Amino acid sequence: MLRHRLAIVLVTALAPAVWGTTYLVTTELLPPHRPLLAAVIRCLPAGLLLIALTRRLPQGSWWWRSLVLGALNIGAFQALLFIAAYRLPGGIAATVGAVGPLITAGLSAAVLGDRLTLRTVLSGIAGVAGVSLLVLRADARLDAVGVAAALGGAVVMAAGVVLSKRWASPAPLLATTGWQLTAGGLLLVPVTLLSEGAPPTHYTAANLLGYAYLCLIGAAFTYALWFRGIQALSPTSVSFLALLSPVVATGIGWLALGQDLSPLQALGALVVLGSLVVAQTRRPGAAGSSTPAARPASAPPVRERA
Template sequence: MNKTLLGSIYLALASSIWGGMYVVVKIVVSVIPPLELVWLRYLVAIVALLMVGLITKQNWRIRKRDFILIVAIGVIGNAISIVAQEAGTMLSTAQMGAIITSSTPAFMVIFARLILKERMTLKQGLSIFLATVGVLLIICVGKLEFSSKLGGIALLVAALTWALMSVLVKRVPSDYSQMVVITYSILVAIILLTPFVLPRLHKLDMTQLAHPTIWGGMLYLGIVSTAGGFLLWNRGLQLLNVSSGGLFFFFQPLVGTLLGWLLLGETIGIMFWVGAALILTGVLFVIMKKK
């Protein structure tokens, strides 16, 4: 199969999986609070990743000079970002979660400038402005309840921290397997969250956890969304350049919005679409190639 076509399939699948993730989180978080949900999701994911890593005989050794970088990726991306993302989805809607976090590629430009010293072009600056205005319209101007506004703020934090983590990943030496980097960063998040989660686990309703919808959702979040989605995305970017690959991020808000409407009965206001259009326009400015 053509490399471009295969890479496109990988990236489209990853983004579609993440779009569906917001609907699953919205259902599961009604039973499992965000902090506990992230922790349980990662336990499932790390078991899956370790099994695949052992079967494929990955090299798990990390050099000392790269240790701090891996820890930072785990804390910022896998702990703070994902907890904020799932808390934001709980307080708002699946559509809002998918749309606001789709501003991540635009915010990456800022961190690339600060950390990697990449030059910011006028087009990139405009994209940041449009994405920011779009997020503010959704959070502040739309006719939302106070909890939804808080959820929007949490989702914005998730987008910013995920963008920062994505730029930090670019500083990881290329001789490391992406599976190894993902596994270690998830392990860091588990270690960080465990002291906060363990005292709260006894409050979970085990009868509700036994429901097929809830444990099925947990398997989706851990194996499909976390382990599978990350690996599909990274593999796709190996076959396509980053600019072309970023275009497939659009599948996330589209799938999230569609599934939220179909499965959860969520409604969408005009201001939501105005904000979404600005965010997607801003992201498109970043990822489009110059002709």
């Protein structure tokens, strides 16, 4: 059982680790100043591809549930991330976003009845501290709108994770993933046109390669892993794994782009990884997580103590 859970955690962790490569791909391969266009091309074709492969459309309440989840996990999150990235230094945006696991833990306690433990709170605080050491700069300046957008992004992501756990889809994983990517991508289209105007008419081979990577690997593959992790683990456990993204992004910047890595940044990475390990461990005898659909009707809800 322990080995099975560890395997699920490691596989789920691949998603935020891959998302950590987005900065490198965006800066090195994609057209400049088009982050929302990249989000649309990343999500919408990936969603349509998964729907075509599974040949499943939502039924009944899953039409509006897919829209809500797609907005939270994809559309609204990407839009708020875009606003935060443009109005804040990257370090502040990442540090504010690192409160996501704490918000997820609170929402899980309120919505799912999960137990909010001191260990989870302390791990969340350590994660924020580690990310701040990793990416925050002393000369960074605050912007109220940017901070609000970054915090809003953390809130909608946490809400998306918790609701994805609460609403167990009867459809296959790839179909559900496709619905959310499609809904989120469609919601981003008008925002992209209003913010960035019409897309470019010419693309280089590098542009196409970058978009293909973001679409197939950075969306279709990784979001399937992410939602699979939400099915098998507690929302809090999954949300802590998102802290891997700034660690991977910093590591790639150091290895591939020749960016400096100070001792404080290295310490921050170790603190983040430590918080992840603590958040994923459970006391002996703690109950595991199960999806609502898998529980007998007469059985009480099983709570995972993250």
